[in-house]
Amino acid sequence: METLPLAATAHDMSIWGLFWQAGWIVKFVMIGLLVASVWTWAIVVDKVISFNRMRAALxxxxxxFWSGQSLEELYRSLxxxxxxxxxxxxxxxxxxxKKSFEKGARSPIGLQNRIDKAxxxxxxxxxxRLEGRLSFLATVGSAAPFVGLFGTVVGIMTSFQAIAGSSSTNLAVVAPGIAExxxxxxxxxxxxxxxxxxYNKLSTDAAKLSSRMEGFSDEFSAILSRQIDEKVVQRAAA
Structure with missing residues (x-):
């Protein structure tokens, strides 16, 4: 009969058991962190697919663009x-x-500025589009350890209260609460x-893709600038 108290105080030390034995605050913290982890992985998978699709499109x-096809033909196809x-x-x-020339643009500088702004x-x-939701990864990466620490502090406080209530420092009394x-x-x-x-990997990849697009934007701006100058010369000659 002396073994009954020991059985009554037995704890399930599995992860699932520790979760169910934890207090409601600690449970809330764990559930929130698990949801954040699942959402993090969903964002990572989505971004990996999106970045691969963007690289292929570039x-x-x-x-x-560099195959020799005319700009007008390429524009019509896209x-x-x-x-x-x-x-x-x-x-x-x-x-x-096209809008500017259809309206009879007269200022080459104004046209160039409008194209650059576009x-x-x-x-x-x-x-x-590339950087969307990356801030969530940064937030989880910086805040999750402290949220988990908050749950740990609450759990340890609860364990100390249990120790005070039982007037026992037996490891069997302390260990389950600390484990939770x-x-x-x-x-x-x-x-x-x-x-x-x-976040670090995807931010680096986004920066590389951005650099490629910025380089094309600068190069295409130079191409259009030369064509604008040619049209100005043609108008002057006419």
């Missing part, structure tokens, strides 16, 4: 499509080019570490 556009990356920048510039806006939209508390920190690290690694 490569295809560069091959087509104007009705849902373009991305360099294609979106090209279409924005050509659309402004390309800058298109580039900004493409970068917003430390589980919150562990889940916080599980959420934070992938988020930090993914």
């Amino acid at each position: 490569n295809r556009f560069e091959q087509t 104007s009705d499509k849902n373009t991305m990356g360099m294609g979106a920048i090209f279409v924005a510039a050509m659309r402004e080019w 390309m800058d806006l298109a580039l900004t939209r493409e970068m917003e 508390a430390l589980l919150a920190t562990a889940i916080g690290l599980v959420a934070a570490i992938p988020a930090v690694i993914a």
